[in-house]
Amino acid sequence: MKMPVLSSRLAALALGTALALPLVSSAALAEDKVSVAVNTMQIFSSLDPAKVTDYTGYMAIVNMYDGLTTVNAKGEIVPHLAKSWDISQDGLTYTFHLRDDAKFQDGTAVKAADLAWSIQRLLGINKGPSNLIVGVLKPENVTAPDDATLVMKIERQFSPFMAATPLMMAMNRTLIEANAKPEDKWGEAYVGEHSAGSGPYKLVSYNRSADMVIARNADYFLGWTKGKPIDEVRFVQTSDDATVKALAEKGELGLSSHGLGNDTYESIGRMKGYKLIQTRTAGGFVIKLNTKVYPTDDVHVRRAIAYATDYKTIQEVIYPGFDMKGPLSDAFKDAHNGDIQPGVYDLDKAKEELAKSKYAGQKITLVNSYVASLAFEAEVALLLQSSLEQIGITLDIKPEPWNRIVELSSKPETTPASTQVNISPTYPSPDAMFYNQYHSKASGTWMSMEWLQNAEIDGLIDKVRATTDVNEQNATYKELQTKIADLQPDVWAVAPNRRYAANKCLQGYEFIPMQSWDLNFSNFHWDCKAE
Numbered sequence: 001m002k003m004p005v006l007s008s009r010l011a012a013l014a015l016g017t018a019l020a021l022p023l024v025s026s027a028a029l030a031e032d033k034v035s036v037a038v039n040t041m042q043i044f045s046s047l048d049p050a051k052v053t054d055y056t057g058y059m060a061i062v063n064m065y066d067g068l069t070t071v072n073a074k075g076e077i078v079p080h081l082a083k084s085w086d087i088s089q090d091g092l093t094y095t096f097h098l099r100d101d102a103k104f105q106d107g108t109a110v111k112a113a114d115l116a117w118s119i120q121r122l123l124g125i126n127k128g129p130s131n132l133i134v135g136v137l138k139p140e141n142v143t144a145p146d147d148a149t150l151v152m153k154i155e156r157q158f159s160p161f162m163a164a165t166p167l168m169m170a171m172n173r174t175l176i177e178a179n180a181k182p183e184d185k186w187g188e189a190y191v192g193e194h195s196a197g198s199g200p201y202k203l204v205s206y207n208r209s210a211d212m213v214i215a216r217n218a219d220y221f222l223g224w225t226k227g228k229p230i231d232e233v234r235f236v237q238t239s240d241d242a243t244v245k246a247l248a249e250k251g252e253l254g255l256s257s258h259g260l261g262n263d264t265y266e267s268i269g270r271m272k273g274y275k276l277i278q279t280r281t282a283g284g285f286v287i288k289l290n291t292k293v294y295p296t297d298d299v300h301v302r303r304a305i306a307y308a309t310d311y312k313t314i315q316e317v318i319y320p321g322f323d324m325k326g327p328l329s330d331a332f333k334d335a336h337n338g339d340i341q342p343g344v345y346d347l348d349k350a351k352e353e354l355a356k357s358k359y360a361g362q363k364i365t366l367v368n369s370y371v372a373s374l375a376f377e378a379e380v381a382l383l384l385q386s387s388l389e390q391i392g393i394t395l396d397i398k399p400e401p402w403n404r405i406v407e408l409s410s411k412p413e414t415t416p417a418s419t420q421v422n423i424s425p426t427y428p429s430p431d432a433m434f435y436n437q438y439h440s441k442a443s444g445t446w447m448s449m450e451w452l453q454n455a456e457i458d459g460l461i462d463k464v465r466a467t468t469d470v471n472e473q474n475a476t477y478k479e480l481q482t483k484i485a486d487l488q489p490d491v492w493a494v495a496p497n498r499r500y501a502a503n504k505c506l507q508g509y510e511f512i513p514m515q516s517w518d519l520n521f522s523n524f525h526w527d528c529k530a531e
Helices: 008-012 055-064 112-125 128-132 161-167 173-178 241-249 262-269 299-307 311-318 347-356 375-389 402-408 431-438 455-465 470-487
Strands: 035-040 069-071 077-079 082-087 093-098 137-146 149-154 201-207 211-216 232-237 274-279 284-289 364-371 393-400 418-423 490-496 498-503
Touching (some): 035 241, 055 211, 077 082, 077 161, 093 112, 112 128, 112 137, 112 173, 128 431, 241 262, 262 274, 262 498, 299 347, 311 375, 364 375, 431 470, 455 470
Parallel strands (some): 035 232, 364 393, 364 418
Antiparallel strands (some): 069 077, 082 093, 274 498, 284 490
16 A cells, blocks of 8 residues: 655645655555655754754654653653663662664664763753753763663752653764764754654655655664554645645645644545544643733733633634643643633623733733744634723734744743743653743743743742652642742643544554654554554
8 A cells, every 4th residue: 555645746835835855756656665744834943852942843853863761641751762770769860771772873883872972962052952951960970881871960859850861862973973063063063954863764855944854764673563664754844724735635645733723624634535633732722921021021911811812712613622720731630730720701800900000091012923824823813802902902913933933032022922832841741831931041942931030930840840759749830830820921722632634544643741752653654444
């Protein structure tokens, strides 16, 4: 059975530009080759495990690299390159015992020294996921006493440490250093354009502004035992619903992104040969409110915006899902504060809050930014604009390309007063939702556009990170939720159903509560007879 692949017809569909993919027809493929076209909403802004920050970046690295550990569907840290580990009694020394059969994509063995160097590189570049461990782990305290043993000694007890280990990816030091330059000792330019890992897929081609192709690593050390594997994944970047729908109509879509309009999913789901995949998530769709700029520097304005948000219309019509109850998903059931109530749409209360603000009686204009061409976010903006108009706030809608939103978020004065984003844990811990969004040290990324910078909140996050007592952790997490909800740095709009439109032959999807880990294509297989 052959999978319909991208053909030259796609060039005319993709945002009016010719794709830079080496396009081939299905007739030219071997009978047993499976090549799937996968739609992404955003460009692959980075392929470097030390720099990724968003869902496309994580999608790239989870397919091209292997972590020290990985995450299962229950959110548990499980063995991967490390087959086992020991933690010292004082909680400061972590010793990982590595598999002896893992190989990089060039055939060389993965050794503990490679992992040690990779973690030192992560710390040295000091971008992306490094903020989890900078200040906790020093480069000189990452050692490899032998080829199969990796030791990390941390500075203090740090409860999320194991949750961060799936992001400690093995990189081929010899290959990277051979392609590095004196002014680029970590080989960032090379890694940004090549795959240098041991993962299940190798990079074939990469056009940062449009697409990427990866091909199956036939010699992957975990093997290919889950049925007929996916041989090639051809990522096509577009957030245009009409383009994605056209791909499906031609039978050329393998898997859609999760950010399309509701009507588009329903339409594709009705097409012959397609199905909808739907699951709960561990994150949510939120409107981030910049607490450092006009007019959202006033808590009463923030609360007024929250009361003026029509949650049910968002959840039932625009972006189907369920109530969010504050900043932490109830997927983290033991840490979730059940006393936090979902948002309420009440324009009278919105007016009351606005009257308490320092801007009461003034003409108020609120900038709202969202990812340009995401249809559902445009609908949310228009809905919010209509509601805010009724309480005396003018919504200035400013759609932006995703890379521009990331750029604007680096400074409080350039971050929009309100921005629509999907937020989900980048590692399987409640800490991923609190630290990345609300801790002062995490400010300056798209995840932290609230610019909360609150000493009390920082202290509580630091407190929970410093204890290994689970009951104490959960009690502090619940206190955090109460205090953050009172400050209203976000409008928690909807816990969306994660939806994908997929070819009926594509099997094996399973939601994993870590950003893009559910899109590791080595976990998928091709079976057109399965239900």
